[in-house]
Amino acid sequence: MQIVLTPEILIAAYSQGLFPMAQSKDSPYIDWVCPENRGQLSITKMHIPKRLAKSVRQMKLKGKPYEIRVNTAFTLVIRECAAETSVRPETWINEEIVETFIALHEQGYAHSLECWQGGELVGGLYGLAIGAAFFGESMYSVQRDASKVALVHLAARLYHAEFEVLDTQFVNDHLQQFGVYEVSHKEYIQALEPALRKKCKFNVKDVDEKTLIDNYFAMRETEKI
Numbered sequence: 001m002q003i004v005l006t007p008e009i010l011i012a013a014y015s016q017g018l019f020p021m022a023q024s025k026d027s028p029y030i031d032w033v034c035p036e037n038r039g040q041l042s043i044t045k046m047h048i049p050k051r052l053a054k055s056v057r058q059m060k061l062k063g064k065p066y067e068i069r070v071n072t073a074f075t076l077v078i079r080e081c082a083a084e085t086s087v088r089p090e091t092w093i094n095e096e097i098v099e100t101f102i103a104l105h106e107q108g109y110a111h112s113l114e115c116w117q118g119g120e121l122v123g124g125l126y127g128l129a130i131g132a133a134f135f136g137e138s139m140y141s142v143q144r145d146a147s148k149v150a151l152v153h154l155a156a157r158l159y160h161a162e163f164e165v166l167d168t169q170f171v172n173d174h175l176q177q178f179g180v181y182e183v184s185h186k187e188y189i190q191a192l193e194p195a196l197r198k199k200c201k202f203n204v205k206d207v208d209e210k211t212l213i214d215n216y217f218a219m220r221e222t223e224k225i
Contacts, residue, residue, distance in 0.1 A: 003030045005100040007107055014128060014135055015196055017189055019169060022094035025084060030096065037182040039168035039175065041136075043158045045225050046166075047179035052145060056152045057217055059210070066115040066122065066146060068153050068209045074105045077112040077124045081138035093138065101137070104128060111202050113154050115146040123147045125154065132198035133165035134158055151178065153209060156216035161204055164195040 003009075005020065013019065013032065023029045048056075059066065078101055082093035104110035114124040123146025125139035134154070141147035158166060167188075171180050183191070207215070 003032075003096075005030070005096050007100060007104045007109070010100055010104060010128070011109065011130060014130060014133075015192075017185060017192065019135065020097060021092040022097060023092075025082060025091045025094055027094060028096070030094070033169075034185065035170065036185055037171075038185060038188040039171040039180050040183055040188070041155070041166045041168055041175070041178055041180055043155055043163060043166050044219065044223070045179070046152075046155050047177065048152055049177055052148055052152065053217070055145065056149055056213060059149075059213070065143070066117055066149055068150070069114045069116055070157075070209075071105070071111055071203065073114055073121055073124075074110065074112040074126060075102055076121055077114060077126050077140075078102065078138075080121075080124075080140045081126065083140075091138075101126070101128075108203075113150040113157075115141075115143070115150050117143060117146075124150045127154075129163075129200070129202040131196040132163045132200045133167065133192055133195040134163055134202070135167045136169070152216075153213065156209075156212040157202070157204065159216050159219065160207065160212050161200045161202060162198075163200050163202075164198065165191055167192075 018032045018034050020030045021033050078098055082091050082098055101110045110128050112124055112126040115122050122143040123141035127134050127136040139147040168175055168180055171182055
């Protein structure tokens, strides 16, 4: 159906387990989706392939291959995620969704994790943070592993900020390598409701990206993950 989205409507919908998907990039029609089985990633126990883990741990604050930035190019990230490409000829992100998420970003709810290389944005992801829940929306990459690196940095940030839920909406082949799993709608809501009541700050100011990663992997080594 054709829906007029607002930031308030989206926050209420996500808080109840719903999310919007346009029928196509150019379609004005949006469906509210509530999967019977919901895709999730563990923040602390997310599987990280060895090669990717090595690459992430070797990165410096402004090192190679990528520099990680947060919320410096949200509009660019969401528009790249919405773009149709040869490997992704159709997307579910239409202009109304883009504009509403930009408004949510301006209000401090929607965030982007970005990979930069030589001053150019080469990949990243965006999502919505409410309480202690982060709803991952979409990711993209034009250089090797850029979106994967952004996902690991996202997990490190969520761990530091004591988030409890990392929602992926669905399970797909790309997320299988990170240990994505499904829970029933009932289980999802049982985890979501207390997470929404908790106050977490996505924009942590007390540590840099390298420290976030170092602390995250130190925790994983202690827990033998």
